[in-house]
Amino acid sequence: MNGKSLRLAAWQPHARAVRAPEGMHDWLVTPGSLTARLVSSSAVFRVRRLHQRSATCLADEAQAIGLARPQRAWEREVLLECDGEPVVFAHTVVPMDCDATDWPLFSALGERSLGTTLFYDPLVRRGQLEFARLSADHPLVRRAHAALGKQGGTDTTIYYARRCVYRRRQGLLLVTEVFLPAVLSLGAAATMKNIL
Numbered sequence: 389m390n391g392k393s394l395r396l397a398a399w400q401p402h403a404r405a406v407r408a409p410e411g412m413h414d415w416l417v418t419p420g421s422l423t424a425r426l427v428s429s430s431a432v433f434r435v436r437r438l439h440q441r442s443a444t445c446l447a448d449e450a451q452a453i454g455l456a457r458p459q460r461a462w463e464r465e466v467l468l469e470c471d472g473e474p475v476v477f478a479h480t481v482v483p484m485d486c487d488a489t490d491w492p493l494f495s496a497l498g499e500r501s502l503g504t505t506l507f508y509d510p511l512v513r514r515g516q517l518e519f520a521r522l523s524a525d526h527p528l529v530r531r532a533h534a535a536l537g538k539q540g541g542t543d544t545t546i547y548y549a550r551r552c553v554y555r556r557r558q559g560l561l562l563v564t565e566v567f568l569p570a571v572l573s574l575g576a577a578a579t580m581k582n583i584l
């Protein structure tokens with residue numbers, strides 16, 4: 389970590405507050421399942437599971453999932469890939485003490501999209517989206533860089549992210565999606581597919 393403090397984010401309730409370029413703003417405000425939009429924007433879509441394990445949640449996540457302080461949670465991290473190109477780094481946390489019946493499919497997801505369990509289950513309630521600008525030293529961007537095999541030290545890119553809390557029975561689950569720059573090329577590809 390070379391002494392750099394890990395900078396967390398200021399999560400905003402309105403997408404316009406993070407001043408994303410238009411193309412990225414359009415992705416940030418994708419209604420419904422992001423998976424569904426990515427599938428329709430590419431020929432080959434893949435959820436590349438990086439890991440699913442217990443880990444200490446981030447300081448700005450604890451309260452969102454009902455924890456008094458950062459503590460162990462179930463953590464799932466994936467790259468969403470379109471036509472072989474990673475376009476989203478996604479990070480999901482669930483409190484360790486959640487009842488297994490709250491999220492019955494979560495532990496066995498593998499490389500199936502979490503979205504397929506969240507958006508087609510009538511017991512799931514979706515909270516409000518929040519948005520943030522993340523710099524390269526944010527913990528989630530650092531993890532995305534590591535997953536992509538990239539050194540983030542000189543990266544001055546601003547990454548745009550959104551997060552949302554889902555509730556099912558007594559269970560809470562927080563999904564954070566960090567949009568990678570390559571997501572912007574999908575718009576062009578999707579447009580070309582419509583034209584050709």
Ligand SMILES: C=C(O[C@@H]1C=C(C(=O)O)C=C[C@H]1O)C(=O)O
Nearest residue numbers: 421422423466478500501502503
């Ligand atoms: C919440 C969704 O699920 C997607 C899939 C995820 C996964 O498989 O871990 C995580 C975040 C999402 O981008 C969605 O499709 O909207």
